Amino acid sequence: MHNQIRKALDDIQAEEALKQNTASFLHNRIYCNKAEKQRMPWYGSWLQYGRLATVTTCLCLLLVVFGFGGRSVYMEPVSAISVDVNPSIELGINRWDRVVSVEGYNEDGTALAEVLQEQLNIKYSNYADALDTLINSEYIIGYLENDGAVSITVLGSDDREREKMLSCINACGYMNRPNVSCHAGNHEEAEEAHEHGMSFGKYRAFLELQKLDATVTVEDVQGLSMREIQDRIEKLGGNVTEDTIGNMQHEGGCQEQNSGHSHNGKH
Amino acid sequence: MRSEQEANRAIGQYADTVRRICMLHLKSYSDTEDIFQNVFLKYVLSSVEFTSEEHEKAWIIRVTINACKDLLKSFFHSKTVSYEQLLEEQFHELQVRNTEMNEENKRVLESVLTLPVKYKDVVYLYYYEEYTAVEIAKMLGKNVNTVYTLLARAKELLREKLGGDILA
Incomplete structure (x- = not known):
């Protein structure tokens, strides 16, 4: 049987176009930045020397910074991910993509944050x-099995970082799971x-609900789970399925918040 | 993050493996393209340090199987096709791509593809990749005895479909 199955499956090979498209x-x-570098004109090499000088200067500065306050720089979150189910927690992420803080924003969230840090050791991991x-x-998983809704909200330090984080989350395949949404x-x-x-993920859902019902206050939603908030949005005519629980709606795989402010994540 | 050279090397080395797993699970070529992009993007962004080529291959296989299952879960309610249509599409894809397949191989492949989903991965990993039941159990997060049971039932089903002669 080994040989029969092996021969049959041997006939299946990845098409060259498929490999090329993936690459x-x-x-x-x-890797687009590398491509831009390759297209650099003749004076590119001088720019490269300039960059080298910049990098060297930065390294010197880093040495100084690490000498005087390296720990505070490392521990400073520049991006964040809010995960809201019923527990609401935020992961603070430093400029090296490491989780430097785990904060719970409600009772369940605080308990989960403790577990994540003390038992699952996620602090300082990628x-x-x-x-x-x-x-x-x-x-x-327990919440998902009981029809809970998981909302992942990304707060990047800038456009590029945000896109990188969204791509990463997209690649992890969470968006393909039922009841998981990303913003x-x-x-x-x-x-x-x-x-x-409140965590910014839950607050984003609150703002969405408030658009449909101006009488809703922050206090009203503080004790609600994401599923309950989404049910209320749906009840008020909001398009939860398409607008809130978004699955791969555009290339980034997640929805971007267009709430009147610049959505690039900057002040 | 891994370099573009590493990414291209991984695509060259594991594309056929990913393609076979996609063939076992997916309904269309466009879904396969999505899985390819997701798997290799995850590979590039992953910080996992592989200790050997086998470790890397096992990681790719596990990620591909999970990606396929996630995709199927999300599409299950909105987009379902019959097995006949699925087979027709997949063989059409192979024919379109000039893959010549003799009748016997076609019959075996058809039998594997029409196995219930729970048997496909173990059949592929055991008979094609030649992993042991213990390795498969670890890879799929299943009990070793469960893997043995799945293999035995899958073999029985294949025997029914193909007849005893081909399985000898």
């Missing part, structure tokens, strides 16, 4: 690995959310 996709998505651990943890938030909303003691 092109990765090139455009990840954010993609941390998110993978979180989404596949029994806590989140991009902005810093202004994040500040407002924190003033109200």
